[in-house]
Amino acid sequence: MYSRIHEPHACTLTDALSEWAISRPGMPWLQDSQGNALTVGQAYAGSQRFASFLCQLGVQAEERVGVFMSNSCAMVxxxxxxxxxxxxxVMLNTELRSSFLRHQLNDCQLATIVVDAPLVEHIVCLADELPHLKTLVVLGDSRAAVPDHWRQVAWTDSSTCVPWEGPHPQPQDIFCIMYTSGTTGPSKGVLMPHCHCALIGLGAIRSLEITAADKYYICLPLFHANGLFMQLGTTVLAGIQAFLKQRFSASTWLADIRESGATLTNHLGTTAMFVINQPPTEQDRSHRLRASLSAPNPAQHEAVFRERFGVKDVLSGFGMTEVGIPIWGRVGHAAPNAAGWAHEDRFEICIADPETDVPVSAGQIGEILVRPKVPFGFMAGYLNVPAKTVEAWRNLWFHTGDAGMQDAQGLITFVDRIKDCIRRRGENISATEVEAVVGQLSGINEVAAYAVPAQGAGGEDEVMLALVAAEGGVLDMADIVRQVSAQLPRFAKPRYLRQMDSLPKTATGKIQRAILRQQGSAGAYDTEAEGAQ
Structure with a gap:
């Protein structure tokens, strides 16, 4: 274990890796599904060389560097x-395309980006719209024709660099930026200090009661906090091994768990559902998995993982990129449907009336409000939108926009989203960005994107569009889906579409998505049923 885990204000993942590499350089740490493996010492040395490589390219301290990569040892x-x-x-979702990708690259004013070769083409097609970009560091062989005014270098060139010897980061320095989405504007960049990132892993160590005998199976993407900090960061702090899957696969999940010898893994609601939907086999209990952390954790999912797969502890939690994970489940305390209990030495939680911020009584539903007790244990703000930061921190509480309730024993249950947010396949989707793409199509006068419940018990959403045609025309839904599929990330593509004469609005002209959601998806055009992709 990292020597400073009981000093959360002083923790950084970089310091933890340095300490581990000095004490046990030959210990195996990472294996990835592409056949690569790293000891702790190799990972540390490779990271130090890559730091020097970036410095030689002209990257300076506090400068932002894009990471547009799939899970791999090289990405770590x-x-x-x-x-x-x-x-x-700047952690970029590998599914980003077109205006979604352009917004994030320009919002951060990225001059340098590290990118997997197959993804280069998605950056190149935006070349005329990226005034800040100068350098591409490419992992693998890319056939995309890079503009002459960009510099392209190979990731592998870093292997000859002398290890970095400059000052290491402090807990208050910004480690990364991750983008989170809403409905009132484009996705917002969350500024995440090193301490904030480490605190997530410290929570996992406590919640899962991790020991040196554990091993993490990581199949969620490292461009999100769950994969990067709840799992990979946890292994650095706890000094344990990890198997890194390039991409989640329900069909290989059990075999991977068994062959890797993993004892721990994390799920989202949908990935858990996909695993459960696999045909039962005689090997369902043939593994070492002792605990799984899933958010949300419906009772029916928990029962299957306990009874069919023989997983002793199935836990949940609650958090978001801005606040980390303030609420965790506990080993040995089954709490299906609930999120868990607050780590009260590190966070303060209040369930309050969403209009007045006045705390509600135990058992009543209100908005989940959070604030940190550890310095730099929260986000440092939203990039370039200080007004949104102030708005989120009304009355000196961070407003999650999520409804929950807390019982007399302190157990907290997530109930629903208060704000108009779409969550699909573990991604928060900006309705505004979806509407911007769809609204530019010929023949469409107005569009509203909103969430409808997904089928099954995954606890997530499908994307639905309500469309108003120009001049009373009739819309070709299949053609709309084909046109937007090239511009939307896969996770943001609409499942349902409905043409309407007009959209329900307030007296001030705001679209009433609550009314649209109440109407459901019955009778709407279903892209899966129609085979439109």
Whole structure:
């Protein structure tokens, strides 16, 4: 274990990796599904070399560096290398395309981006709209024609660099930026200090009662906090091994768990459902998995993982990129449907009336409000939108926009989203960004994007569009889906579409998505049923 886990205000993942590499350099740490493996010492040295490589390219401390990569040992060395340089990693979802990708690259004013070769083409097609970009560090062989005014270098060139010897980051320095979405504007960049990121892993160590005998199976993407901090960061702090899957696969999940010898893993509601929907086999209990952390954790999911797969502890939690994970389940305390209990030495939780911020009584539903007790244990704000930061911190509480309730024993249950947010496949989707893409199509006068419940018990949403045609025309739904599919990330593509004469609005002209949601998806055009992709 990292020597400073009982000093959360002083923790950084870079310091934890440095300490581990000095004490046990030959210990195996990472294996990835592409066949690569790293000892702790190799990972540390590779990260240090990559820091020097970036410095040679002209990247400076506090400068932002994009990371547009799939899970791999190389991605881990990249992120830690950026951290050691005291630069800021901008974690980009590999599904981003078109205006979604352009917004995030320009919002951060990225001059340098590290990218997997197959993804280069998605950046190149935006070349004329990226005034700040200068350098692409490419992992693998790319056939995309890069503009002459960009510099392209190979990721592997970092292997010859001398390890970085500059000052390491402090807990208050910004480790990374992750984007989170809403409905009132484009996705917002969350500024995440090193301490904030480490605090997430410290919570997992306590919640899961992790020991040196554990091993994490990581199949969620590292461009999100769950994969990068709840899982990978936890292994650094706890000094345990990890198996890193490039991409989640329900069909190989059990075999991966068994062959890797993993004892721990995390799920989202949908990934858990996909695993459960796999045909039962005689090997369902043939593994070492002792605990799984899933958010949300419906009772029917928990029962299957306990009874069919023989997982002793199935836990949940509650959090978001801005606040980390303030609420965790506990080993040995089954609490299906509930999120868990607050880590009260590190966070303060209040369930309050969403209009007045006045606390509600135990058992009553209100908005989940959070504030930190550890310095720099929260986000430092939203990038370039200070008004949104102030708005979220009304009355000196961070407003999650989520409804919950807390019983007399302190157990907290997530109930629903208060704000108009779409969550699909573990992603928060900006309705505004979806509407911007769809609204530019010929023949569409107005569009509203909103959430409808997904089928099954995954606890997540499907994207639905309400459309008003120009001049009373009739819309071709299949053609709309084909046109937007090239511009929307896969997770943001609409499942249901409905043409309407007009959209319900307030007296001030605001679309009433609550009314649209109440109407449901019955009778709407269903892209899956129609085979439109």
């Amino acid at each position: 060395a990249t992120v830690f290398g950026i951290g050691y340089l005291r630069s800021t990693a």
